[in-house]
Amino acid sequence: MKTKYYALFRQCSAVFTDLAMIMDNPLVNLKHRRILLGITGGIAAYKAAELTRRFQDHGADVRVIMTRSATEFITPLTMQALSKHPVHLDLLNPDTESVMGHIELARWADLILIAPASANFLARFASGHGDDLLTTVCLAAECPVAIAPAMNQAMWAKTVTQTNRNTLLARGAHILGPDEGLQACGEIGAGRLMAVDDLILRSSELFSTGTLQGKTVVITAGPTREAIDPVRFISNHSSGKQGYALAEAASNAGAEVILVSGPTHLDVPERVHRIDVISAIDMHDAVQNVIDRADIFIGVAAVADYRPKLAANQKIKKDQNGHQSLLLEFVENPDIIKAVATRPNRPFTVGFAAETQRLETYARQKLVDKQLDMVVANNVGDTSIGFNADVNAITIVTNHTSQVLPLMSKRALSERLIELIAAQISHQG
Numbered sequence: 001m002k003t004k005y006y007a008l009f010r011q012c013s014a015v016f017t018d019l020a021m022i023m024d025n026p027l028v029n030l031k032h033r034r035i036l037l038g039i040t041g042g043i044a045a046y047k048a049a050e051l052t053r054r055f056q057d058h059g060a061d062v063r064v065i066m067t068r069s070a071t072e073f074i075t076p077l078t079m080q081a082l083s084k085h086p087v088h089l090d091l092l093n094p095d096t097e098s099v100m101g102h103i104e105l106a107r108w109a110d111l112i113l114i115a116p117a118s119a120n121f122l123a124r125f126a127s128g129h130g131d132d133l134l135t136t137v138c139l140a141a142e143c144p145v146a147i148a149p150a151m152n153q154a155m156w157a158k159t160v161t162q163t164n165r166n167t168l169l170a171r172g173a174h175i176l177g178p179d180e181g182l183q184a185c186g187e188i189g190a191g192r193l194m195a196v197d198d199l200i201l202r203s204s205e206l207f208s209t210g211t212l213q214g215k216t217v218v219i220t221a222g223p224t225r226e227a228i229d230p231v232r233f234i235s236n237h238s239s240g241k242q243g244y245a246l247a248e249a250a251s252n253a254g255a256e257v258i259l260v261s262g263p264t265h266l267d268v269p270e271r272v273h274r275i276d277v278i279s280a281i282d283m284h285d286a287v288q289n290v291i292d293r294a295d296i297f298i299g300v301a302a303v304a305d306y307r308p309k310l311a312a313n314q315k316i317k318k319d320q321n322g323h324q325s326l327l328l329e330f331v332e333n334p335d336i337i338k339a340v341a342t343r344p345n346r347p348f349t350v351g352f353a354a355e356t357q358r359l360e361t362y363a364r365q366k367l368v369d370k371q372l373d374m375v376v377a378n379n380v381g382d383t384s385i386g387f388n389a390d391v392n393a394i395t396i397v398t399n400h401t402s403q404v405l406p407l408m409s410k411r412a413l414s415e416r417l418i419e420l421i422a423a424q425i426s427h428q429g
């Protein structure tokens with residue numbers, strides 16, 4: 001028993017060390033991020049090689065688009081060797097489009113960074129052109145687009161370039177730089193590509209400006225297993241998918257996320273800290289160990305309500321008692337979410353309710369009984385959604401509101417739910 005608690009303590013202190021590391025080092029935000037690097041024609045194009053390597057050093061996956069004039073300054077072969085992927089050059093090439101078309105490229109990216117961005121690129125993107133691969137991908141993008149201009153200081157200072165810059169800024173593009181200093185042409189002024197170190201840092205910061213920035217979220221997910229003997233247990237069909245999707249969405253919204261997870265086959269989402277547990281009691285203890293840090297608690301786990309009163313030390317033999325039936329006595333498990341919701345200074349607490357009928361009524365009852373701030377009800381009577389499925393449809397109930405989110409992927413649903421929780425928290429001040 002002592003060993004078990006020591007292991008749990010070690011897991012929890014490892015989480016705090018990791019969280020401290022994240023707060024000190026925003027570059028960890030780049031891990032496993034997909035960066036689409038657009039290179040346009042300018043002397044600073046050679047710096048795209050170093051930029052690619054530095055992104056990779058921080059764990060990002062980089063793919064490259066080059067304009068035709070960029071290939072006059074640095075070869076696609078160099079960028080292919082560094083990025084370890086073919087460089088994308090053409091819009092209307094059937095071969096490359098069939099491998100990864102311009103829309104797929106835009107969807108693939110978590111961030112599009114154009115570095116260096118020429119005056120010509122700024123003008124064409126600002127005026128909505130889509131006549132080459134790079135402008136088309138930028139037009140199709142739904143992820144953030146960052147632009148690092150680099151050009152002669154007089155070109156940068158021209159009213160038309162500044163107007164284009166301001167237009168792009170007003171449309172939501174992130175403009176990084178340019179820096180001031182000695183230029184390749186020998187002139188001095190603003191127009192140098194932002195230093196590679198700063199480009200890396202600013203790009204990483206773009207991933208952490210979400211609605212839950214600075215918040216810590218604790219989420220329980222998956223089933224619990226309640227031991228009958230060393231080889232048998234009682235559990236349920238929860239896959240953990242909804243809890244893991246929420247953990248990912250909360251992390252993408254800038255939160256530090258601690259995921260207390262029962263046994264699942266899922267990979268831990270990037271930047272999420274998972275504490276593995278087996279039984280309801282383990283889950284309760286793990287939550288209690290970290291809950292002081294939480295601004296938000298989301299109980300998604302399908303926690304077993306009861307456990308066998310005594311788990312046998314040895315495997316129960318079929319004919320042990322000479323009886324043809326086996327009686328197990330159950331005792332109630334702790335209610336993890338209620339224990340959180342009834343704490344003084346409790347976090348914003350969200351529960352899930354798996355129901356087969358009268359979703360809103362039962363959800364509202366749970367809101368009151370467990371003293372929650374929000375209850376998310378889903379219909380587990382329909383086996384094509386909810387448990388184990390990739391899609392879900394939910395009803396969200398708070399003290400004063402009720403909202404239905406129709407059938408959608410657990411990922412999309414999680415993003416919507418995280419935004420709703422963030423809105424509630426900012427509303428509460």
Ligand code: C5P
Nearest residue numbers: 299300301303333334335336337351352
């Ligand atoms: O009471 P019921 O199981 O219907 O409530 C479901 C909600 O309560 C979920 O959010 C679930 O994670 C949480 N729960 C818990 N501890 C329990 C039972 C349920 O945290 N022992």
